[in-house]
Amino acid sequence: MxxxxxxxxxxxxxxxxxxxxxxxxxxxxxxxxxxxxxxxxxxxxxxxxxxxxxxxxxxxxxxxxxxxxxxxxxxxxxxxxxxxxxxxxxxxxxxxxxxxxxxxxxxxxxxxxxxxxxxxxxxxxxxxxxxxxxxxxxxxxxxxxxxxxxxxxxxxxxxxxxxxxxxxxxxxxxxxxxxxxxxxxxxxxxxxxxxQSGYAVPAMAVTCALIARLADPDHMLPIAMGAFVSLLIVRYFLSRRKVSADA
Known part of the structure; x- marks a missing residue:
């Protein structure tokens, strides 16, 4: 061989x-x-x-x-x-x-x-x-x-x-x-x-930061984080609903 x-x-x-x-x-x-x-x-x-x-x-x-x-x-x-x-x-x-x-x-x-x-x-x-x-x-x-x-x-x-x-x-x-x-x-x-597979999450983070900066610069971080977490929770439930509907 x-x-x-x-x-x-x-x-x-x-x-x-x-x-x-x-x-x-x-x-x-x-x-x-x-x-x-x-x-x-x-x-x-x-x-x-x-x-x-x-x-x-x-x-x-x-x-x-x-x-x-x-x-x-x-x-x-x-x-x-x-x-x-x-x-x-x-x-x-x-x-x-x-x-x-x-x-x-x-x-x-x-x-x-x-x-x-x-x-x-x-x-x-x-x-x-x-x-x-x-x-x-x-x-x-x-x-x-x-x-x-x-x-x-x-x-x-x-x-x-x-x-x-x-x-x-x-x-x-x-x-x-x-x-x-x-x-x-x-x-x-x-x-x-x-x-990331897409740019939705980074775009959400940047948007929350900009809105918090404009709304209340002194409390930007807690406002931005609270808004971002809320959007992530909504996105999670929407994705679960979509998966259930497709199934």
Whole structure:
């Protein structure tokens, strides 16, 4: 029997197959672009901690135990002002209420083990959610999801420690660090739009944001989110009715 060498698997072909790539490496490759955006934000948080008069080690406490992105920036000022805990808790609920909706479609069922599941719920951030439900990442295994969350958490903690350590050398009026969050979410939004089968949902989101901006700029976010969620609920029931009618 003659064997055609062209039909034999080469080392390159095997190495390029995602199934032969260690899960920790796949998670690192997936999380690195997002991590590049998280590090400047972490630096900004670390600088803010020091500027508010807190000890630099508070940066690690915030990023390790709270790990809630925008809430941490709010919490720094509240802690520095000795705000009562009930007010801090209420603020945390309002700022992070969107995570309730993340839980509806986050693939937690792929994560095995009680400890891994607990951490995955704790580390469910906007970035981790976007990574796990868009594009080819819908097929991410439970280990890849948890590894990705660990890497994102490490980027965030590392950036905050770096910012707190170097705060004395970073000017107060530095420009650009705060834009990293905007740029990061623009990229994540583009990936989410590409993963959609149509443009109805992105159009609904933009419309709600514009209407809320015109109606009440001071309360744009809750109005826009409330309107968007309402439209999604209506769209869901309409699609179910259509499926029932077709059946």
């Amino acid at each position: 003659v064997i055609d060498p062209a039909t034999l698997p080469t080392a390159t072909a095997v190495d390029s197959d995602p199934r032969h790539t260690p899960e920790w490496r796949r998670a690192l490759q997936a999380s690195l672009p997002v991590g590049i955006g998280l590090i400047p934000l972490g630096i900004a948080l670390g600088v803010l901690v020091v500027q508010q008069g807190l000890n630099p080690w508070w940066a690690m406490v915030f990023t390790s135990l709270i790990y809630a992105g925008s809430l941490e920036f709010v919490a720094v000022g509240m802690v520095a002002a000795m705000t009562p805990l009930p007010y801090i808790a209420l603020t945390a609920l309002l700022v992070n209420f969107r995570h309730v909706f993340y839980a509806l479609s986050f693939p937690l069922d792929r994560v095995k083990g009680g400890l891994a599941r607990f951490y995955s719920m704790f580390a469910l951030t906007d970035e981790a959610y976007a990574m796990s439900v868009t594009g080819d990442r819908k097929s991410m295994s439970g280990r890849v999801i948890v590894y990705s969350q660990l890497y994102l958490h490490a980027y965030w903690i590392g950036g905050a420690i770096l910012g707190a350590t170097a705060a004395q050398w970073i000017p107060d009026n530095i420009v650009g660090l705060d834009f990293a969050l905007t740029a990061l979410f623009v990229v994540l939004s583009i990936e989410a739009i590409r993963a």
